[in-house]
Amino acid sequence: MSPFHEIISLLDSARIKIDHQDVTTGQVKALLESIGSGDASRSEDISVLVSPAAGELLEPMARLAKTVTLRRFGRTIQMYAPLYISNHCSNSCVYCGFNVHNKVNRRTSNREEILSEARLIKNQHISQLLLVSGECPAEVSLDLLEATARGLKGMFPSLSIEVYPMDTPDYARLYQAGIDGLAIYQETYDQNIYSMVHPAGPKRDYRYRLGAPERGAAAGFRQIGLGSLLGLNDWRVESHYLMHHAAYLMKHHWKSQISVSFPRLRPAAGGYSPEFPVSDRELVQMICAFRLMLPDAGLVLSTREPAELRDNLIGLGITKMSAGSKTAPGGYLDRLDNNIDKIDNNLNEQGQPAEGQFNVCDDRTVEEVAQSIRSKGYDTVWKDWDQGFEKQNENQGQNINKENGK
Numbered sequence: 001m002s003p004f005h006e007i008i009s010l011l012d013s014a015r016i017k018i019d020h021q022d023v024t025t026g027q028v029k030a031l032l033e034s035i036g037s038g039d040a041s042r043s044e045d046i047s048v049l050v051s052p053a054a055g056e057l058l059e060p061m062a063r064l065a066k067t068v069t070l071r072r073f074g075r076t077i078q079m080y081a082p083l084y085i086s087n088h089c090s091n092s093c094v095y096c097g098f099n100v101h102n103k104v105n106r107r108t109s110n111r112e113e114i115l116s117e118a119r120l121i122k123n124q125h126i127s128q129l130l131l132v133s134g135e136c137p138a139e140v141s142l143d144l145l146e147a148t149a150r151g152l153k154g155m156f157p158s159l160s161i162e163v164y165p166m167d168t169p170d171y172a173r174l175y176q177a178g179i180d181g182l183a184i185y186q187e188t189y190d191q192n193i194y195s196m197v198h199p200a201g202p203k204r205d206y207r208y209r210l211g212a213p214e215r216g217a218a219a220g221f222r223q224i225g226l227g228s229l230l231g232l233n234d235w236r237v238e239s240h241y242l243m244h245h246a247a248y249l250m251k252h253h254w255k256s257q258i259s260v261s262f263p264r265l266r267p268a269a270g271g272y273s274p275e276f277p278v279s280d281r282e283l284v285q286m287i288c289a290f291r292l293m294l295p296d297a298g299l300v301l302s303t304r305e306p307a308e309l310r311d312n313l314i315g316l317g318i319t320k321m322s323a324g325s326k327t328a329p330g331g332y333l334d335r336l337d338n339n340i341d342k343i344d345n346n347l348n349e350q351g352q353p354a355e356g357q358f359n360v361c362d363d364r365t366v367e368e369v370a371q372s373i374r375s376k377g378y379d380t381v382w383k384d385w386d387q388g389f390e391k392q393n394e395n396q397g398q399n400i401n402k403e404n405g406k
């Protein structure tokens with residue numbers, strides 16, 4: 001069992017809600033002043049920063065978040081792209097188009113197809129790649145992921161996965177094959193809601209998923225990405241849990257860099273409507289709160305959000321953005337130059353293009369996003385990699401495998 005599960009079990013969401021309502025603007029001002037003068041925040045401060053009272057003071061909060069971000073990260077935004085390997089999934093998450101019960105056109109790319117797509121992404125200067133798939137090990141086996149990682153390792157200095165949760169020895173195999181980052185979102189930390197929105201499939205196992213970031217960190221992954229799917233639960237309560245999870249990992253797995261994503265539910269096949277929609281203003285408040293609570297954490301914003309909002313959030317706390325994203329397996333192949341590669345379409349076996357997980361909202365090209373970032377006085381960082389760290393973590397991964405008799 002995840003040791004963090006014991007901590008989260010002690011948090012009472014009814015109490016958390018009351019605490020948020022009780023916060024006054026005076027408390028918010030005092031906290032902002034204290035953080036602004038260099039004091040470290042305490043874990044209970046999250047209640048103040050995500051409270052309705054803090055929402056009334058969003059402008060000064062955003063100014064402080066900007067100052068903290070500049071101090072810790074300078075004027076830089078890292079760029080990455082997701083590459084979907086498969087939209088097959090054995091789960092039945094009610095909010096997701098890839099849900100096993102949805103009639104969507106499905107496809108799993110093979111290693112060569114994945115490498116072709118990766119080359120197209122690389123041609124746009126992206127050097128941080130996130131391999132994504134539905135949760136279906138029968139379609140996307142550990143062997144496929146391992147062979148793909150070995151093929152991509154020389155091309156991408158930073159390679160992450162967002163796939164099904166695994167045990168530590170399997171994560172260690174992927175680490176040794178060249179994967180250095182793991183993104184795995186709990187979706188919601190509320191166990192009742194979690195059970196309702198995950199009615200069947202392996203993902204029903206809340207605790208196994210909750211322990212995945214710790215298992216990934218133990219395997220040596222240099223980057224661990226967390227997130228809640230915004231819209232499933234009260235965002236204020238969810239922020240509380242998510243912040244505790246990130247802080248716990250930073251304390252106990254300090255060799256891994258922890259990042260937090262803010263995915264808002266987007267329209268997808270199945271027509272799910274979020275029960276707790278999060279407004280733009282609330283999303284900004286949440287991002288600013290995380291920057292002030294976790295000044296060293298990477299904060300990530302994907303193309304789920306519209307271009308204008310993403311542009312406005314540059315500098316307010318976000319440190320990493322995706323660009324030019326496709327959310328269907330084979331989605332980048334329509335950019336293929338047939339003189340360079342032999343694969344000429346992104347159709348599945350039934351001759352249909354595979355469907356994406358959600359509708360991308362910011363559909364600008366990588367260069368357009370980069371230009372927008374530069375126009376705000378920020379530099380785009382295409383690669384974030386410390387080669388010296390690799391050797392150290394490789395040895396760590398080998399030791400884990402030795403301990404597990406592999």
Ligand code: SF4
Binds near residue numbers: 092093097098100133
């Ligand atoms: S959210 Fe992930 S696990 Fe759930 S149905 Fe979609 S792809 Fe599958």
